[in-house]
Amino acid sequence: MVQLRPAQETRRGMEDKESNRRARKIEAAGGSDGMQNVKVKGENFYRDAKKLKRLHMYKEGKAQRDAQGNITKAASYQSREVPSARIEPNRKWFGNTRTISQEALTAFQTAMKEQAKDPRSVLLRRNKLPMSLIQDPDAKTSNKEANKIKVETEPFAQTFGPKAQRKRPKLAVESMAALMDETEKNRTSYDDKIQDAIENGTAAEGMVQEAREAVFSKGQSKRIWNELYKVIDSSDVILHVLDARNPLGTRCRSVEQYMSKECPHKHLVFVLNKCDLVPTGVAAAWVRHLSKDYPTLAFHASINNSFGKGALIAILQQFGSLHSDRKQISVGLIGYPNSGKSSIINTLRKKKVCTVAPIPGETKVWQYVTLTKKIFLIDCPGIVPPSNSDTTTDILLRGVVRAEKVENPAQYISALLEKCKQHHVERTYDVKGWKDPNQFLELLARKGGRLLKGGEPDYDGVAIMVINDFLRGKLPWFTPCDVDDKGDGKEGSSRKRKAEDAAEGDADASFADDGEEWGGLPESDAADSADEDNEEEDEEEEESS
Numbered sequence: 001m002v003q004l005r006p007a008q009e010t011r012r013g014m015e016d017k018e019s020n021r022r023a024r025k026i027e028a029a030g031g032s033d034g035m036q037n038v039k040v041k042g043e044n045f046y047r048d049a050k051k052l053k054r055l056h057m058y059k060e061g062k063a064q065r066d067a068q069g070n071i072t073k074a075a076s077y078q079s080r081e082v083p084s085a086r087i088e089p090n091r092k093w094f095g096n097t098r099t100i101s102q103e104a105l106t107a108f109q110t111a112m113k114e115q116a117k118d119p120r121s122v123l124l125r126r127n128k129l130p131m132s133l134i135q136d137p138d139a140k141t142s143n144k145e146a147n148k149i150k151v152e153t154e155p156f157a158q159t160f161g162p163k164a165q166r167k168r169p170k171l172a173v174e175s176m177a178a179l180m181d182e183t184e185k186n187r188t189s190y191d192d193k194i195q196d197a198i199e200n201g202t203a204a205e206g207m208v209q210e211a212r213e214a215v216f217s218k219g220q221s222k223r224i225w226n227e228l229y230k231v232i233d234s235s236d237v238i239l240h241v242l243d244a245r246n247p248l249g250t251r252c253r254s255v256e257q258y259m260s261k262e263c264p265h266k267h268l269v270f271v272l273n274k275c276d277l278v279p280t281g282v283a284a285a286w287v288r289h290l291s292k293d294y295p296t297l298a299f300h301a302s303i304n305n306s307f308g309k310g311a312l313i314a315i316l317q318q319f320g321s322l323h324s325d326r327k328q329i330s331v332g333l334i335g336y337p338n339s340g341k342s343s344i345i346n347t348l349r350k351k352k353v354c355t356v357a358p359i360p361g362e363t364k365v366w367q368y369v370t371l372t373k374k375i376f377l378i379d380c381p382g383i384v385p386p387s388n389s390d391t392t393t394d395i396l397l398r399g400v401v402r403a404e405k406v407e408n409p410a411q412y413i414s415a416l417l418e419k420c421k422q423h424h425v426e427r428t429y430d431v432k433g434w435k436d437p438n439q440f441l442e443l444l445a446r447k448g449g450r451l452l453k454g455g456e457p458d459y460d461g462v463a464i465m466v467i468n469d470f471l472r473g474k475l476p477w478f479t480p481c482d483v484d485d486k487g488d489g490k491e492g493s494s495r496k497r498k499a500e501d502a503a504e505g506d507a508d509a510s511f512a513d514d515g516e517e518w519g520g521l522p523e524s525d526a527a528d529s530a531d532e533d534n535e536e537e538d539e540e541e542e543e544s545s
Contacts, residue, residue, distance in 0.1 A: 109134055219384030236267065244273060268294050270293075271296075319331075334383065403463075413466060
């Protein structure tokens with residue numbers, strides 16, 4: 001029999017006493033335990049199991065060390081013991097998962113290229129396959145191809161080491177023939193630049209010195225380009241507005257290159273505005289020509305009497321249905337100043353929501369306009385991509401700057417008269433018998449009573465009036481679709497255009513079939529009727545001469 005010590009007896013008695021007291025309290029409370037928070041004497045109520053677990057968690061982040069600093073017990077997730085592991089062997093790791101013949105790969109590459117170049121095809125989604133491995137790399141942008149060319153043209157021993165001929169390696173072309181072609185191309189472009197400068201009277205033989213007025217730099221400021229990039233970044237579809245009288249002159253190729261490189265997932269559509277100022281056949285020919293690159297539709301901006309409005313809304317709805325996963329899509333309108341971007345928005349809304357004016361620079365900042373619940377329109381200020389080939393005459397006659405801001409506007413009348421037919425000018429101003437531009441301005445000034453002191457004609461005032469009439473459509477003129485991409489072109493004969501249209505084969509039929517879907521002109525015989533009208537005009541001109 002074990003005998004208890006006095007201290008143990010006292011503690012045992014206290015525990016019994018406390019437990020009896022707790023039982024009496026429970027009975028007095030009607031059977032419910034109302035002493036849950038009552039601390040029992042003799043218990044350590046400062047630390048319970050929950051608190052001890054939390055304190056141990058604080059110590060887990062530190063390793064235990066002995067007196068010499070050696071780790072006796074590593075902290076959690078800090079053990080350096082690597083468990084032994086073995087990978088199960090499998091034959092599929094050492095064999096090809098999928099093989100394809102070279103003929104099938106070539107056919108696939110060809111189909112991909114043709115589909116990517118098709119302007120009527122839309123990329124809905126990209127797959128997860130490494131498509132860059134089967135695409136032909138570009139020598140100008142691929143570092144691998146550039147390194148191959150460097151190794152082939154310049155061996156390592158001749159570039160580095162004691163026998164090195166120069167300190168830094170130089171990137172060369174593929175072969176001597178390519179080097180000759182590149183050199184000839186550079187020399188030709190330089191000669192053309194010098195020849196153009198000499199013909200325009202801006203430089204002497206062998207040098208180019210041209211001082212442009214500050215007004216010809218309009219549309220190229222940093223603020224305007226920031227507005228353009230904001231519109232491109234915020235838009236899903238870009239409408240590039242072109243002037244139907246000079247589509248190539250108002251085409252921003254730098255913007256097209258930027259979009260194809262930086263944002264190829266965005267859709268680009270050409271809108272040939274002001275098609276009411278050109279013959280129907282010319283507009284149809286330009287639509288066929290531009291449709292080879294991007295979807296193109298003809299348009300006439302007018303709130304009451306518009307053309308192409310239904311086709312434009314239909315193509316926007318097609319893009320909206322392609323992006324059915326989005327709540328709405330944004331459509332940005334870009335282009336040269338005074339090309340009719342704001343007028344197109346007003347035409348689509350059937351009311352004036354954007355300020356318009358027949359002068360460039362009316363739109364200052366971008367503007368959001370709601371077309372439908374799912375389509376938003378973004379108006380953008382006009383931009384003018386800088387180009388060394390554009391002269392001051394080209395910039396002025398494209399409507400980029402205001403004629404009132406130009407010094408000596410009479411010097412541009414000769415180039416203006418070259419773009420217009422003489423009988424059109426005579427019919428518009430009712431003047432005949434001039435031999436040079438100065439005489440034409442003098443006759444027009446005396447007819448309208450625009451004279452200065454001493455009876456001198458106001459050449460500058462009359463020149464400003466003629467330039468404004470030229471830009472606003474009072475003087476008929478257009479650029480025929482028989483030009484290359486380097487120039488604005490000249491007036492061509494209707495028979496030559498008709499022969500070129502016939503040589504295109506089934507282009508007219510495909511244009512007529514796809515007219516409603518992609519916004520083309522609905523008339524199938526538009527080009528033939530326009531050619532007949534042009535022939536009648538040529539006959540009238542011959543009879544009058």
